[in-house]
Amino acid sequence: xxxxxxxxxxxxxxxxxxxxxxxxxxxxxxxxxxxxxxxxxxxxxxxxxxxxxxxxxxxxxxxxxxxxxxxxxxxxxxxxxxxxxxxxxxxxxxxxxxxxxxxxxxxxxxxxxxxxxxxxxxxxxxxxxxxxxxxxxxxxxxxxxxxxxxxxxxxxxxxxxxxxxxxxxxxxxxxxxxxxxxxxxxxxxxxxxxxxxxxxxxxxxxxxxxxxxxxxxxxxxxxxxxxxxxxxxxxxxxxxxxxxxxxxxxxxxxxxxxxxxxxxxxxxxxxxxxxxxxxxxxxxxxxxxxxxxxxxxxxxxxxxxxxxxxxxxxxxxxxxxxxxxxxxxxxxxxxxxxxxxxxxxxxxxxxxxxxxxxxxxxxxxxxxxxxxxxxxxxxxxxxxxxxxxxxxxxxxxxxxxx
Amino acid sequence: xxxxxxxxxxxxxxxxxxxxxxxxxxxxxxxxxxxxxxxxxxxxxxxxxxxxxxxxxxxxxxxxxxxxxxxxxxxxxxxxxxxxxxxxxxxxxxxxxxxxxxxxxxxxxxxxxxxxxxxxxxxxxxxxxxxxxxxxxxxxxxxxxxxxxxxxxxxxxxxxxxxxxxxxxxxxxxxxxxxxxxxxxxxxxxxxxxxxxxxxxxxxxxxxxxxxxxxxxxxxxxx
Numbered sequence: 001x002x003x004x005x006x007x008x009x010x011x012x013x014x015x016x017x018x019x020x021x022x023x024x025x026x027x028x029x030x031x032x033x034x035x036x037x038x039x040x041x042x043x044x045x046x047x048x049x050x051x052x053x054x055x056x057x058x059x060x061x062x063x064x065x066x067x068x069x070x071x072x073x074x075x076x077x078x079x080x081x082x083x084x085x086x087x088x089x090x091x092x093x094x095x096x097x098x099x100x101x102x103x104x105x106x107x108x109x110x111x112x113x114x115x116x117x118x119x120x121x122x123x124x125x126x127x128x129x130x131x132x133x134x135x136x137x138x139x140x141x142x143x144x145x146x147x148x149x150x151x152x153x154x155x156x157x158x159x160x161x162x163x164x165x166x167x168x169x170x171x172x173x174x175x176x177x178x179x180x181x182x183x184x185x186x187x188x189x190x191x192x193x194x195x196x197x198x199x200x201x202x203x204x205x206x207x208x209x210x211x212x213x214x215x216x217x218x219x220x221x222x223x224x225x226x227x228x229x230x231x232x233x234x235x236x237x238x239x240x241x242x243x244x245x246x247x248x249x250x251x252x253x254x255x256x257x258x259x260x261x262x263x264x265x266x267x268x269x270x271x272x273x274x275x276x277x278x279x280x281x282x283x284x285x286x287x288x289x290x291x292x293x294x295x296x297x298x299x300x301x302x303x304x305x306x307x308x309x310x311x312x313x314x315x316x317x318x319x320x321x322x323x324x325x326x327x328x329x330x331x332x333x334x335x336x337x338x339x340x341x342x343x344x345x346x347x348x349x350x351x352x353x354x355x356x357x358x359x360x361x362x363x364x365x366x367x368x369x370x371x372x373x374x375x376x377x378x379x380x381x382x383x384x385x386x387x388x389x390x391x392x393x394x395x396x397x398x399x400x401x402x
Numbered sequence: 403x404x405x406x407x408x409x410x411x412x413x414x415x416x417x418x419x420x421x422x423x424x425x426x427x428x429x430x431x432x433x434x435x436x437x438x439x440x441x442x443x444x445x446x447x448x449x450x451x452x453x454x455x456x457x458x459x460x461x462x463x464x465x466x467x468x469x470x471x472x473x474x475x476x477x478x479x480x481x482x483x484x485x486x487x488x489x490x491x492x493x494x495x496x497x498x499x500x501x502x503x504x505x506x507x508x509x510x511x512x513x514x515x516x517x518x519x520x521x522x523x524x525x526x527x528x529x530x531x532x533x534x535x536x537x538x539x540x541x542x543x544x545x546x547x548x549x550x551x552x553x554x555x556x557x558x559x560x561x562x563x564x565x566x567x568x569x570x571x572x573x574x575x576x577x578x579x580x581x582x583x584x585x586x587x588x589x590x591x592x593x594x595x596x597x598x599x600x601x602x603x604x605x606x607x608x609x610x611x612x613x614x615x616x617x618x619x620x621x622x623x624x625x
Contacts, residue, residue, distance in 0.1 A: 349605055371606065
């Protein structure tokens with residue numbers, strides 16, 4: 001009997017001890033239940049089709065907005081699966097009011113199934129996120145396809161074809177012996193005078209080929225001009241200094257200068273260190289050249305190639321040193337700075353025309369003529385389209401080949 | 403063959419690049435990344451040539467006691483300091499779990515970068531402001547009709563871009579205030595000029611590229 005009493009007593013104690021814990025658990029469980037959130041109606045008419053003019057890695061998904069778009073929807077989530085049975089995984093989302101999404105993570109030839117879910121996502125006062133959503137019906141299977149031609153670039157192809165045809169036509173004309181008139185370019189005509197001045201003064205000529213690498217066409221154009229400058233310097237026995245900011249440019253420029261010295265029969269006058277690497281860093285390069293210019297006081301300076309913020313720093317220092325300066329760049333934003341600080345500036349396509357102009361080789365001059373012809377066509381096209389636009393005909397601007 | 407092989411490589415690479423612009427299908431869609439990777443690899447090897455050229459030139463200057471040879475000494479000291487700091491930090495980083503880079507905050511290399519390189523670079527950039535002023539002073543002198551037009555344009559753009567411009571012209575109708583003059587100059591004559599230059603550059607690029615691809619332009623190969 002005593003044992004029974006003790007057992008009852010202990011049981012009561014255990015129950016009493018557990019009660020607060022039980023009641024606490026009950027409260028927590030109540031708190032864990034998220035407040036109900038209304039699910040919006042699902043989007044309809046989901047359409048998945050291959051993205052045009054791509055490499056087969058994308059699919060365009062469009063849908064009709066949920067009737068609750070303005071009231072409940074916070075976003076649409078696009079779901080994708082490789083099987084009609086799922087699992088469907090969210091691959092991206094759009095904000096409410098948007099009914100289009102491009103899935104850029106597809107693989108060519110693989111079938112995909114898509115759904116779109118309208119989501120109502122709310123944040124409660126205690127920071128919890130509660131979600132109500134409804135999914136559209138599934139669409140698919142759809143396969144992304146890679147195209148063999150990007151139709152959006154048809155206009156570029158047409159203009160490229162016209163430009164190339166004009167250039168090739170005039171090259172053939174030049175090869176057949178026809179005399180071609182090429183307009184004077186003051187900046188290029190001044191090259192000989194600038195080097196001549198350096199020769200008379202017994203000072204150096206500096207050639208700065210910009211801060212772009214050999215993958216930039218302006219640098220290639222600069223190297224071609226460097227060849228010509230090096231030849232005149234070699235003939236005149238004028239010291240040429242070429243500080244470069246890219247190793248590959250150094251290698252190419254060095255070969256170009258070496259060949260130029262050989263061509264005029266002065267290979268012994270060429271020194272490898274004439275073409276030397278300084279640094280890849282933009283402002284470090286500018287600082288180094290500024291220092292060299294202030295120490296050596298060159299009589300002529302050439303800036304040809306790709307330049308950015310260092311353009312004016314270099315050109316103003318050269319101006320302070322009293323050098324004749326000729327510049328050319330393919331960076332439109334830097335041209336005004338060169339115009340302000342240099343004696344001559346090659347504007348726009350003149351940088352690319354320089355080698356043909358200097359060489360006077362018929363085929364190169366033919367390409368120059370073709371380039372000018374294409375420019376004339378562009379001007380004509382712009383003028384005609386301007387007239388059409390003023391008359392209210394704007395079929396070109398609204399043309400869509402997608 | 404010394405000339406022909408570079409020309410063949412140039413032709414093949416050039417045509418491949420043109421094709422990849424218009425053809426999105428495999429394998430053309432890979433060309434851009436492929437060539438870019440090759441260029442980076444070749445460039446990574448070539449950086450040694452540049453570094454060696456720099457060191458060689460500086461050592462020559464020092465050995466000949468050439469003019470301003472202490473600058474060459476300074477270049478070598480700085481070059482070695484940053485290389486050694488980066489190498490030590492790099493090797494130490496390999497011992498850490500997970501491994502850390504020499505560029506991570508707190509490394510010696512990072513300290514040099516933040517406290518030496520960045521201020522020096524910023525200083526050079528800041529000098530630009532003074533050069534803009536001196537270049538503008540020369541460019542804006544009314545020596546002839548074109549220079550006078552440039553001066554007037556610059557005057558209206560500059561005064562139209564600061565609050566005092568509209569303050570001075572507050573008595574005019576809103577569409578005639580100086581800020582509107584500046585906007586008009588930038589939106590029409592300036593944009594037209596910029597676009598003309600850009601069309602010229604684009605055509606020049608096409609023409610030069612075509613000459614290089616077809617092997618007509620060889621000056622960059624042979625001087």
